[in-house]
Amino acid sequence: MRTTVTLVLALISFAAATPQATRIPFPEDLLKDGQRRSVREVVEDFTVHRQMGGLRLLGSEAVLGHLVMHPEFTASLAQAAGVLKYTVRREGPTEIWADDHKGLTGRIELLQATQGQLVYYAQGTYKNGFIRIPGRVALVARYVEGREGDAFYVENTVSAYVRVDAPLLDPLARLFRPIVERIMNKRVAWFFGKANELMTKLTQDPEAVLQKLPPDTWQKEVAELRILLKAAQAETGHRRQAEAL
Numbered sequence: 001m002r003t004t005v006t007l008v009l010a011l012i013s014f015a016a017a018t019p020q021a022t023r024i025p026f027p028e029d030l031l032k033d034g035q036r037r038s039v040r041e042v043v044e045d046f047t048v049h050r051q052m053g054g055l056r057l058l059g060s061e062a063v064l065g066h067l068v069m070h071p072e073f074t075a076s077l078a079q080a081a082g083v084l085k086y087t088v089r090r091e092g093p094t095e096i097w098a099d100d101h102k103g104l105t106g107r108i109e110l111l112q113a114t115q116g117q118l119v120y121y122a123q124g125t126y127k128n129g130f131i132r133i134p135g136r137v138a139l140v141a142r143y144v145e146g147r148e149g150d151a152f153y154v155e156n157t158v159s160a161y162v163r164v165d166a167p168l169l170d171p172l173a174r175l176f177r178p179i180v181e182r183i184m185n186k187r188v189a190w191f192f193g194k195a196n197e198l199m200t201k202l203t204q205d206p207e208a209v210l211q212k213l214p215p216d217t218w219q220k221e222v223a224e225l226r227i228l229l230k231a232a233q234a235e236t237g238h239r240r241q242a243e244a245l
Contacts (some may be wrong), residue, residue: 023051024140024159027119030111039111039121042138046161055156055192059199060232061145064154066225068118071096073221080212081201084194103127117142134165151203152232202229 031040057064067074075088087099091107099105106124113119120139125132138161143154201209206229210222 024142024157026138026140026159026161027112030119036111038123038136039138042121042136042163043161045163046138047135047164049159049161051157051159053155053157055158057154057156057192057196057199058151059154059203060152060228060235061143061154062228063202063225063232064143064199066221066228069113070221071098073218076213076218077202077209078194078198081198081209083198083201116144136163136165137161152235203232 026043030036031043067077072088072090075086078084078086085101087101089097091097092109094110096108097106098108103126104124105127106122108120108122108124111119111121118141120137120141122137122139123135125134127133140159142157142159146153146155198209202225206226210226213222
């Protein structure tokens with residue numbers, strides 16, 4: 001799923017999500033590894049946990065997956081499309097450093113990627129004026145592809161464990177949770193609106209976006225994206241023909 005690396009840039013925002021009846025469990029195998037102690041601390045001793053469903057993005061699962069697995073490319077696409085400006089720098093095979101230029105900065109690691117599910121861990125800081133809140137997030141994003149009319153969409157459900165790493169702030173986060181949730185809900189809506197705007201532009205007129213990228217950049221990623229977009233368009237065309245018979 002931002003999510004797609006853009007999905008992860010708003011990790012702390014998911015603390016505002018409305019809980020659902022069935023909680024998505026955090027993968028146990030990721031908590032048993034001794035090197036994952038910091039992840040286990042977040043999941044087992046979180047400040048807040050929220051789960052949010054119904055996060056729909058226009059486009060196919062294959063296209064969204066391509067964007068998620070190529071975060072630096074996705075950042076360039078979002079900026080070229082005039083949708084969102086953020087900075088991404090790769091720091092390892094599964095790690096990036098990201099800055100959304102709206103107060104969130106930090107390191108994000110993709111812990112696990114399986115069919116229909118992505119698991120992330122992030123450690124960073126939220127800044128707003130003189131406010132500085134360090135924290136960690138363990139996040140599970142489940143997604144499923146669907147169709148509505150002629151269009152593909154990807155339905156996302158996100159479960160996030162958020163731990164504030166400041167002893168004085170943690171009690172405040174709990175005390176003023178309703179206020180924090182209202183603020184964060186606005187951020188979630190804004191973020192997914194931006195993610196959906198990018199997916200919509202790529203689905204409806206991909207060349208208008210791709211041609212805005214700097215020349216001779218991201219050639220491999222662009223070629224792969226074009227193949228995935230054409231495959232989705234072909235599938236839609238086949239469906240229309242079948243329904244017309």
